[in-house]
Amino acid sequence: MELEELIQELDKKLIVTKKEIIDGIMYIYCETKKQKTKCKYCGEESETVHSTYTRIISDLPIQNYKVKLVIKVKKYFCNNEKCKKTTFAEPLNFVDKNAIRTKRLDEYINKVGLTTSSIEAKKQINETHVDISNNTILRIIKKKQK
Numbered sequence: 675m676e677l678e679e680l681i682q683e684l685d686k687k688l689i690v691t692k693k694e695i696i697d698g699i700m701y702i703y704c705e706t707k708k709q710k711t712k713c714k715y716c717g718e719e720s721e722t723v724h725s726t727y728t729r730i731i732s733d734l735p736i737q738n739y740k741v742k743l744v745i746k747v748k749k750y751f752c753n754n755e756k757c758k759k760t761t762f763a764e765p766l767n768f769v770d771k772n773a774i775r776t777k778r779l780d781e782y783i784n785k786v787g788l789t790t791s792s793i794e795a796k797k798q799i800n801e802t803h804v805d806i807s808n809n810t811i812l813r814i815i816k817k818k819q820k
C-alpha cells in the first residue's frame with residue numbers, strides 16, 4: 675500500500691509532503707489541503723489561512739519502523755464578526771487535543787495492555803511501536819475503560 679493511502683486512513687484530506695528515516699524512526703511530514711473549514715466556535719466556514727504550526731504525533735508502525743507524523747496544522751481566520759475568536763485551528767479527528775499519539779495507536783496499546791502483563795506489553799510496544807512507559811500504558815487502559 676502506498677504511504678499516502680496509509681496516512682489517508684487517518685483523514686482523507688491529508689497529503690504527504692516528505693518522508694525521512696532517522697535512527698529507525700520514520701518521520702512522515704503531512705498536511706491537509708487548504709479548504710473551506712468550519713470554525714469550531716461559531717460554525718462559519720473560512721479558507722483564509724492565518725498561520726501554521728507543527729504537531730508531532732506517534733502513529734502505528736510501517737514496515738517495522740516506528741512512525742512519527744509531523745503535521746503542519748493550519749490556523750484559519752474566522753471572518754464572522756460576531757464570533758468571539760478571530761482564528762481557529764483546523765480539526766484533526768484522528769488525535770485528541772494535546773495528545774501525542776493517534777487514537778489508533780492508543781487503541782493498539784490498549785489492546786496489547788489488556789491481553790498481556792504490563793511488563794510484557796511494554797516490551798512488545800517499545801520494540802515495534804513507540805517508546806512508552808508502564809505508566810502511560812496503564813493510563814491509556816484506564817482512559818479506555820471509562
Ligand SMILES: [Zn+2]
Nearest residue numbers: 713716752757
Ligand atoms: Zn468563528
